[in-house]
Amino acid sequence: MKCPNCDYSNPQGTKLCLTCGQELLNGNTPEQDPNSLFYEFAQIVDEIPSDFRSVKPKFRNIFSRVFRKHSEVEAERLFIVGTSLTTPAIDEVEGTWPKPWLFARIFLIALFAYLGLYMGVNFFGNINFIPGLIIVGSFGVPITTLVFFWEMNAPQNIAIYKIVYVVLVGGILALLVALVFYDLLRNNINPITIGIVEELAKVVVVIFFVRDLKYKYILNGLLLGAAVGAGFGAFETAGYALRSLLSGSFPMLYNTILWRSIFSPGGHVAWAALTGAAMCRVQGDSKFQLNMLMKPKFMFIFILVVAMHALWDSPMPGIYPFGQITLTVISWIFVFWMIRIGLNEINEKKRSLAFTYYK
Template sequence: MQCPNCDYSNRKEVRLCLKCGHEFASINNNEQDPNSLFYEFSQLVDGLPMHQRSVKPKFQNIFSRVFRMHSDVEAERLFIVGTSLTTPTLDEVVATWPKPWLFTRVFLFALFAYLGLYVGVSLFGNINFIPGLIIIGSFAVPFTTLIFFWEMNAPQNIAIYKIVYVVLIGGILSLLLAVIFYDILRHNINPVTIGIVEELSKVVAVIFFVRPLKYKYILNGLLLGAAIGVGFAAFETAGYALRALLSNSYHMLYYTIIWRSIFSPGGHVAWGAIAGAALCRVQGDSKLQFNMLFKPKFFLFFVLVVAFHALWDSPWISNYPIGQLFLMILSWVIVFRMIKMGLNEINEKKRNFTTTAR
């Protein structure tokens, strides 16, 4: 199948162009594609016709499936999405509040692993458990939060392996950029410059991944920004934990991991998600231009996350957990606002897609 966007020759059965991510129209413009692997598997798991799976976009619906029993098949249905064969077309996407649940299971698995490593270190005194303790402890909560964002990605066009790739490569890239910026500003380090440096580093990493226009939705930017924030936060926590260990203090090691984990969802992860969503919002279906970064739709949100970061590191906030908790709540209010904007965008694109297909 020849892609009309980039002229790349794809296999006949693909749903998206393997090169640029352009979405091909369904075989039947008025009904779901009967050969759609995603559609067939969704029917099998949910047991409902597609038109009956939509719910009103209310906040209380988001966590309605967390405490239900879920089978391995349901988890498998989540993990297969995002490839060129299993990404749903717009007419198959349910553009309402998704109902994530897998993130809670990931957290429980990570918690059990951390407790096992903790027992190995504290009870048996085996230092071989320490590297695993630092790694699992640093990634557990940020990665759990990332799985929540991944489940909230209604287009379901980003595979889990790609997310892991973005966490590792995007996290390292943003950290290296931050080190370079810090070296340039080494004589002028304060909470404001820290906020600018670290948030700008994450934005540059997001640009690297959204630049090819394969991931163009607001919810895509939210997910990719969160993934880079996870890498940044987890690697940073691991570094601080190692420093605490080198000071010969196991107490400080545990304190560093636990305290930073508690606040990680409202720090780098949320700020990266907000900036990533704002970037994809201003980019839309167009090729990213440098002047887009100064448009209010992006620039105001970037200034906001820089302000949050600066306040977070300021002495009158960092010394009082209640201040960080307030910033954390405020950040997530904006995150949910971005999710709602992303779902509205999907609704609009679905209407346009249906009109064009006809």
């Protein structure tokens, strides 16, 4: 079935164009189907110059494809992006808000696996299921959140194998760097120093991955930061879960996994994503220099993230879990704000290329 938007020939039965993501309906997109309610609206939108089209987040649009049926071909198409053969040129990248959906499927798969492992331990008393329970419970939600960031990476220039590499290697490196900082601090440990140490450790690792300018877009920094944060948070959760188990309390083990999973999207993953995006924002097309860390656009995000981390770990009575819920909402407000800045960056580069071409 040929897509009327980009002329790509899709396999029969595909509901969304595998190249541009346009919805297909009996050979026509909803906007081109005379019987569609979107027809007249789309005609008007097409007349609006692209410079004036909004890329502001509309949540019902961003998540509009989550509950639709998708084929395996569509999932396979997502997993092959980011290679030298499948990365689109910047002028081919859509500068509008992506509509992710795969992350929801990943969550359901992880949930099914966790429930199966839970049954093996709790109902059948088989302790061989415990390592799997801890691993899936610790990684399930962080990886789900990471896949969301991966789908939001409009340039589609980072392959899935690279993401797996950053999660494992980046997560471990960030933990080791944090341990070095903790050793330097010795007994000076409090919520503020914890926030500084752990967020700075993740920034150091993100810089390692973006320093060569291969991944220079703000959305790239958002994704790579989220990957480092996902690895950091998941390994940390696995450690706390093991401690709970060694204390001899299975309910504490389940509670540790449950609550840390619920709040993981608003914790390490979102915080590292924000600092990663801020790092790429100040770096731009230049190679990394140490003075970039002192630029206001980076310092504002870093101080914000450290403050949220410190408040998260604060022992103030009554802050849990309402404080964590509030901080999660604040984190994601800034995440969507940074996504918008990243999309605007893509549009600016496309306009710059077009101007150079016509000049």
